[in-house]
Amino acid sequence: MKLIRHSLALVGTAVLFFSTSLAAQAEFVENNYVCEDAYMEVATACGDNAVAVEKKRLDKEQRAWLKTRNEKCDFNYARPMNNSVVYAMVSADVCVANETQKRSRVIYNEYDIK
Structure with a gap:
């Protein structure tokens, strides 16, 4: 019984963390976020997502710029x-x-x- 309760608590925590992480990512994408004011786990996920989104954006911009520069x-x-x-x-x-x-x-x- 103790093992079941512990497992349920662990699963509940994982689901909560995952859902808040997705919410943090969605907020970041729409630029309505403040990672610094979040709890540690959410702030970490928000920061990781911020870096990933910015990197993807910069990579896309750079590819487009290189193509234009090379043509010019x-x-x-x-x-x-x-x-x-x-x-x-x-x-x-x-x-x-x-x-x-x-x-x-x-x-x-x-x-x-x-």
């Missing part, structure tokens, strides 16, 4: 080299550097990096 700064030349071609190659590299610097500023501001 593309250099594709398969003919003999001359001064004009070298200049175009350097221009493409400068384009990549400029676009990367712009993206760094966006990330810096968007994610409040200090």
Whole structure:
């Protein structure tokens, strides 16, 4: 009987933790959350979910940005080299550097990096 009561308590705690963890994740996704004010288990789950959601968002943004940057700064030349071609190659590299610097500023501001 004691084992059954202990098992039920354990299952109840697990269900409660899981449901509050899902609730914390749902709140985080909608940006209506404050992880710091939650109980330890919920705050930990909220923080873990915050990192996962931000990482997924940043990965998606980065892939889209890379595609755009590569299209804008593309250099594709398969003919003999001359001064004009070298200049175009350097221009493409400068384009990549400029676009990367712009993206760094966006990330810096968007994610409040200090």
